[in-house]
Amino acid sequence: MFRIKCIVSYDGSKFFGYQRQLKERTVQGEIEKALKIIHKTPITIQSSGRTDAKVHAYGQVFHFDTDLDIKQANWKRAINSILPKDVYIKEVKIVDFNFHARFSVKIKEYRYYLSLNEYDPIRSDYVCFLDRTLNINKIKGALKLFEGTHDFTSYSSSLQHKDKNKIRTIYKAQLNENNKELEFIFIGNGFLRYQIRIMMGLLIEIGLEKKEIEVIPYLYEHHDRSKARFTAEAQGLYLYRVEY
Numbered sequence: 482m483f484r485i486k487c488i489v490s491y492d493g494s495k496f497f498g499y500q501r502q503l504k505e506r507t508v509q510g511e512i513e514k515a516l517k518i519i520h521k522t523p524i525t526i527q528s529s530g531r532t533d534a535k536v537h538a539y540g541q542v543f544h545f546d547t548d549l550d551i552k553q554a555n556w557k558r559a560i561n562s563i564l565p566k567d568v569y570i571k572e573v574k575i576v577d578f579n580f581h582a583r584f585s586v587k588i589k590e591y592r593y594y595l596s597l598n599e600y601d602p603i604r605s606d607y608v609c610f611l612d613r614t615l616n617i618n619k620i621k622g623a624l625k626l627f628e629g630t631h632d633f634t635s636y637s638s639s640l641q642h643k644d645k646n647k648i649r650t651i652y653k654a655q656l657n658e659n660n661k662e663l664e665f666i667f668i669g670n671g672f673l674r675y676q677i678r679i680m681m682g683l684l685i686e687i688g689l690e691k692k693e694i695e696v697i698p699y700l701y702e703h704h705d706r707s708k709a710r711f712t713a714e715a716q717g718l719y720l721y722r723v724e725y
Contacts, residue, residue: 482546483546484577485545485546485574485575486542486544486582487544489542490539491538492568493536495567498532499533501513508538512564524545528543529543529583530586530589534715535716536716536718538721539720539722543582553575585725586723587725588724589671589672589722590668590720591666591672592665593664593677593678593718594664594665594719595608595663596608597661597663598660609713609717615685615689619690621656624655624665627667628654630649631648633647635701635704635708638675649676651669652668653668654668667680678713679712681718685711685713
């Protein structure tokens with residue numbers, strides 16, 4: 482038996498998310514479909530995590546176990562020859578059985594792209610457009626408050642399951658500007674479902690001066706989702722890399 486680690490990129494705009502669903506098109510579903518053709522039997526992949534509908538990835542990671550003795554380079558060629566054009570295997574590596582795509586993760590990096598330029602339908606599936614003026618200095622100040630180890634319960638998809646650990650560490654939260662095109666970089670040890678999109682929604686509201694930056698530490702102490710109702714659009718979000 483062999484354990485195969487893959488790095489995959491995909492255009493999320495035509496998918497109902499990453500995780501396999503019974504009746505909808507998903508990234509996991511397409512990959513497992515390709516592996517089933519190669520193996521002539523169902524193969525289940527284990528991934529670093531899931532992304533939601535319309536979210537993209539440059540560096541998603543998954544692994545699977547196989548009894549086929551195929552060279553690394555040939556694995557890449559074989560899988561990509563079957564996959565649809567909006568999914569692409571960038572790298573294949575045979576790894577030790579101690580490796581696990583989900584449980585061995587040390588760092589994840591996400592990036593979010595927000596454009597303050599005029600709406601462009603050609604790019605609308607890949608960037609969040611906001612035809613408003615933002616206070617960039619306030620956003621930069623707010624970003625720094627996300628760094629460190631915090632209880633991100635208020636930034637998750639639900640306040641249910643309060644016994645589940647929702648403490649995460651963000652090592653870096655950075656904004657790069659280029660001609661009204663904003664690139665937000667978030668690097669951490671892990672992220673809750675919708676966490677970055679909720680954080681981005683809050684940053685946008687702070688930039689619009691609808692909220693003050695003090696709301697960020699307030700939400701660490703008080704699990705009050707009513708103060709962070711706005712969830713930014715999915716298409717601006719990219720899973721950029723995963724480190725082990």
